[in-house]
Amino acid sequence: MTFELNGFTVRLDGALIVNEVDLSLSRGEAVLIAGPSGAGKSTLLKSLCGVIPKVVRGSVSGFVKPSLDFLHRSSIYLHQEPWFFITTPYVWSEVLSFTDFKRLSDVQEVLNHFKLSRHLMRSTYTLSAGEVQRLAFIIATHSSKDLILLDEPTAYLDRPNADNLIKYVKELKGFGKSFIIVDHDVSVWLDVVDKVYYMVDGKLVEDEPEYYSKAYEALNDLDPSESRDCLKHFIFEVDEIKFPDAEEPLLKDFKLEVCSGEVVLIKGYSGVGKTTLLKTLAEKSVKDGRIKSVLIPDNPLLYFSGSTPAEELNLANPQLSSKFLQDFGLSSKSNIPVVKLSTGERRRLALASALARGYELVFMDEPTIGLDPWNKYLVLKGIKKVAELGTGFVIASHDEDLLKIANEVINLEDWR
Amino acid sequence: MRIGGKLSSLVKYASELIIRSLFIYGDMESRHVPVILNLTLLLTQVVLVNLSAVGSLIALFSTLLTYVFRGASKVLKYASILASIPTIWYFITSLPFTLSVVKSLAITVNVFTLSLATLAFLYFINPIELAYLMNRLKLKEVSLYPVLTWKAVPHILKDLKTALTIASMKNVELWRGLAITVVTVEEYSQFYEEAQHAKGVFQPKYWYSWRDTAITACLVMINLTAIYLLKLCF
Numbered sequence: 200m201t202f203e204l205n206g207f208t209v210r211l212d213g214a215l216i217v218n219e220v221d222l223s224l225s226r227g228e229a230v231l232i233a234g235p236s237g238a239g240k241s242t243l244l245k246s247l248c249g250v251i252p253k254v255v256r257g258s259v260s261g262f263v264k265p266s267l268d269f270l271h272r273s274s275i276y277l278h279q280e281p282w283f284f285i286t287t288p289y290v291w292s293e294v295l296s297f298t299d300f301k302r303l304s305d306v307q308e309v310l311n312h313f314k315l316s317r318h319l320m321r322s323t324y325t326l327s328a329g330e331v332q333r334l335a336f337i338i339a340t341h342s343s344k345d346l347i348l349l350d351e352p353t354a355y356l357d358r359p360n361a362d363n364l365i366k367y368v369k370e371l372k373g374f375g376k377s378f379i380i381v382d383h384d385v386s387v388w389l390d391v392v393d394k395v396y397y398m399v400d401g402k403l404v405e406d407e408p409e410y411y412s413k414a415y416e417a418l419n420d421l422d423p424s425e426s427r428d429c430l431k432h433f434i435f436e437v438d439e440i441k442f443p444d445a446e447e448p449l450l451k452d453f454k455l456e457v458c459s460g461e462v463v464l465i466k467g468y469s470g471v472g473k474t475t476l477l478k479t480l481a482e483k484s485v486k487d488g489r490i491k492s493v494l495i496p497d498n499p500l501l502y503f504s505g506s507t508p509a510e511e512l513n514l515a516n517p518q519l520s521s522k523f524l525q526d527f528g529l530s531s532k533s534n535i536p537v538v539k540l541s542t543g544e545r546r547r548l549a550l551a552s553a554l555a556r557g558y559e560l561v562f563m564d565e566p567t568i569g570l571d572p573w574n575k576y577l578v579l580k581g582i583k584k585v586a587e588l589g590t591g592f593v594i595a596s597h598d599e600d601l602l603k604i605a606n607e608v609i610n611l612e613d614w615r
Numbered sequence: 616m617r618i619g620g621k622l623s624s625l626v627k628y629a630s631e632l633i634i635r636s637l638f639i640y641g642d643m644e645s646r647h648v649p650v651i652l653n654l655t656l657l658l659t660q661v662v663l664v665n666l667s668a669v670g671s672l673i674a675l676f677s678t679l680l681t682y683v684f685r686g687a688s689k690v691l692k693y694a695s696i697l698a699s700i701p702t703i704w705y706f707i708t709s710l711p712f713t714l715s716v717v718k719s720l721a722i723t724v725n726v727f728t729l730s731l732a733t734l735a736f737l738y739f740i741n742p743i744e745l746a747y748l749m750n751r752l753k754l755k756e757v758s759l760y761p762v763l764t765w766k767a768v769p770h771i772l773k774d775l776k777t778a779l780t781i782a783s784m785k786n787v788e789l790w791r792g793l794a795i796t797v798v799t800v801e802e803y804s805q806f807y808e809e810a811q812h813a814k815g816v817f818q819p820k821y822w823y824s825w826r827d828t829a830i831t832a833c834l835v836m837i838n839l840t841a842i843y844l845l846k847l848c849f
């Protein structure tokens with residue numbers, strides 16, 4: 200699989216998104232593309248595999264060798280949101296239907312490599328986010344396609360699982376597979392990729408843009424808020440969490456204490472039960488009815504009650520809505536539909552809304568997934584700001600950067 | 616708001632019932648029985664219900680046996696509660712017409728049996744088999760639909776539950792929770808289209824379980840015998 204792009208340009212709705220990109224890749228090579236949100240990374244991948252213009256309307260131009268059609272036929276694109284890449288209801292059927300594997304025992308073996316073997320017969324919709332991401336990666340790398348386009352393939356993975364996946368990419372390069380990988384975290388890929396590019400305003404550049412060092416500096420400057428007197432105590436006890444189809448309980452005799460204004464981080468490997476625990480705690484809190492609390496799920500869209508940022512905040516606090524929009528850097532977006540907001544903006548809007556509604560406790564699932572370093576900084580700063588005003592946070596995440604603002608850390612692995 | 620809260624809990628409970636009685640359990644041998652046999656079983660149950668009151672009871676018994684002998688006793692509880700929803704509705708609405716509790720009860724048993732039998736059919740059906748058959752019949756284009764539906768429906772129901780939990784936590788109207796679920800589903804359909812387009816070729820593989828096929832065939836035989844005897848007697 201060798202190809203070359205010259206002056207490759209993509210326009211969506213007339214707007215220039217990918218601007219005269221030059222890129223070449225040989226058999227068994229891998230390149231990494233990093234860059235801020237909205238720079239055009241995913242658009243580039245989508246136009247290489249034909250999603251643009253075949254599914255999403257847009258125009259693609261430039262020189263492609265051997266041909267654009269050839270690229271469309273030889274590539275597979277692993278979508279940023281791995282759920283949508285999964286087609287069938289069972290794990291075994293997903294692997295057998297979309298790869299070259301012929302027997303269940305082969306499927307079992309590859310699942311085993313990604314610590315998924317006990318899920319062979321499971322319903323795919325019950326898998327955790329990281330499990331889905333690993334399953335999607337297996338499909339993408341075991342099809343007959345030679346060019347594999349991976350859009351943030353480690354976003355939902357803890358460090359050991361991400362390292363395992365990255366090592367696998369290295370092995371597959373040896374078998375002649377070529378990769379274009381989009382990821383925010385450059386350092387973890389350095390050992391595997393042949394070249395690193397940054398995408399800035401639709402252009403590919405080789406030098407790390409200033410933006411990155413600024414964002415990392417800001418992230419590194421974050422620290423947990425100083426501990427204050429605990430004005431209010433929230434105590435949760437969970438006797439057992441057990442799925443109807445599971446033999447063993449996921450968790451037993453769990454106890455959690457949160458103080459007002461405190462950020463508690465629940466961490467642990469992918470599949471340990473972070474999301475399930477968070478949702479259980481949120482449900483308990485609703486049933487209890489005494490604590491004013493809310494859940495911000497990993498898909499923040501589900502949080503909203505208003506169709507625009509302005510409406511969302513007006514519903515919460517009409518007098519202060521424009522102040523909140525301003526405080527969370529959303530003034531210019533106040534009247535656009537919430538669906539049109541980026542993930543980072545959605546999370547910040549949810550935080551602004553939680554603050555405007557005066558919750559005592561916020562349950563937040565994976566607040567930094569899919570965010571570039573600067574947006575991650577903005578979200579973490581937002582959480583810290585809301586916490587400093589007295590709201591307690593219970594956050595489920597595998598992202599180590601959350602340790603920067605956490606007052607307390609619970610490792611769920613210790614409870615299994 | 617209190618009525619809204621109750622309604623919200625009800626919708627969440629109904630979603631959970633659908634999830635538990637159809638989707639939550641992964642794949643198993645009993646889902647590897649030819650769809651035509653499953654359909655025949657359902658048809659014999661429908662015929663029995665239409666024959667007579669005795670037929671109805673036999674059909675109900677046959678449906679219960681289907682759950683028990685095919686390893687789905689755990690699901691029976693949830694499926695029965697789900698089947699009770701149309702049943703209770705029928706019972707109440709039929710009363711003014713029949714003016715007799717006994718007659719209404721008879722209708723009720725029929726509705727319950729048919730609902731439970733349909734749920735059993737849906738539970739044991741395997742969308743991979745449908746896709747596999749469609750592929751063999753050269754209907755490649757549409758073969759993705761049954762599998763995607765089975766994959767997406769529980770996903771959406773799960774999100775609906777989350778959205779409703781949030782709506783009640785935020786103390787906003789129920790419809791706002793429903794509206795954001797619709798918006799989310801619209802976004803999902805765009806993502807599904809994008810993600811599925813650039814995936815490899817779909818070549819479903821499937822196998823049949825002889826043991827479970829034999830059990831189902833026995834249930835069909837029992838029903839056919841009952842139909843024959845009932846026709847002979849009445």
Ligand SMILES: Nc1ncnc2c1ncn2[C@@H]1O[C@H](COP(=O)(O)OP(=O)(O)OP(=O)(O)O)[C@@H](O)[C@H]1O
Nearest residue numbers: 325326327328329330442469470471472473474475
């Ligand atoms: N219905 C179910 N039956 C059996 N197991 C289930 C069911 N639903 C979820 N699980 C399993 O429970 C475990 C915990 O899931 P959960 O989503 O809470 O994990 P997590 O820690 O949030 O993982 P991630 O970081 O990957 O999102 C996973 O292994 C998942 O596969």
